[in-house]
Amino acid sequence: MAKVVIYTSAWCPFCIRAKQLLGNKGVAFEEISVDGRADVRNAMSQKAGRTSVPQIWIDQTHVGGCDDLYALERAGRLDALLQG
Template sequence: MAEVVVYSSAWCPYCIRAKQLLSSKGVVFREIIVDGQPDVRAEMTRKAGRTSVPQIWIGATHVGGCDDLYALQRAGKLDVLLQS
């Protein structure tokens, strides 16, 4: 299974939804909290080109945020990406 990295914030409802979807699929992911860590948020922004959380990577693929993750699920593409 591909490594999954989620940049998130503790109180973000979109972060919670994204992590719930991944957990429901049995995915073990590495969570990087950006709260109170401007250097970490800046790193995420540089890598993703976005400032909002969550920002999700599956392997080398930048998925985007929560809505993007759910769109992959609805399209039947999330499981394929997770298996890559």
Template sequence: MADVLIYSSDWCPYCIRAKQLLTSKNVAFEEIKVDGKPQVRKEMVEKAGRTSVPQIWVGSLHVGGCDDLFALERAGKLDALLQN
């Protein structure tokens, strides 16, 4: 199973949806919360090139946000990506 990393915020509905999808697939993930942590958010922006949460990585691949994760699921590509 690939390592999954998600930068998130407690109040973000997209973060909650992305985590629910991963949890429904029994995928363990490391969560880094950016709430009230400008340095952590800055680190996320530098890595992802995006300011919104969630930002999700599967292994070394930056998947993107919640919509990107669900697009992989709809295309039938998420499970294979998670297995790498």
């Protein structure tokens, strides 16, 4: 199984949706909260090239945000990425 990392904020509805999709698939993930942590948000932004959350990585692949994750699911490509 691939390693999944998701940067989130507690009140972000897109973060909640992304975590629900991963949870429904039985995927364990490392969640990193950016709430009140400018250094963590800055590091995420540098790594992702984006400032919004969620930002999701599957192994070394930057998936993007919630919409990107759901697009992979609709295209039938998410499960293959999760298998590693």
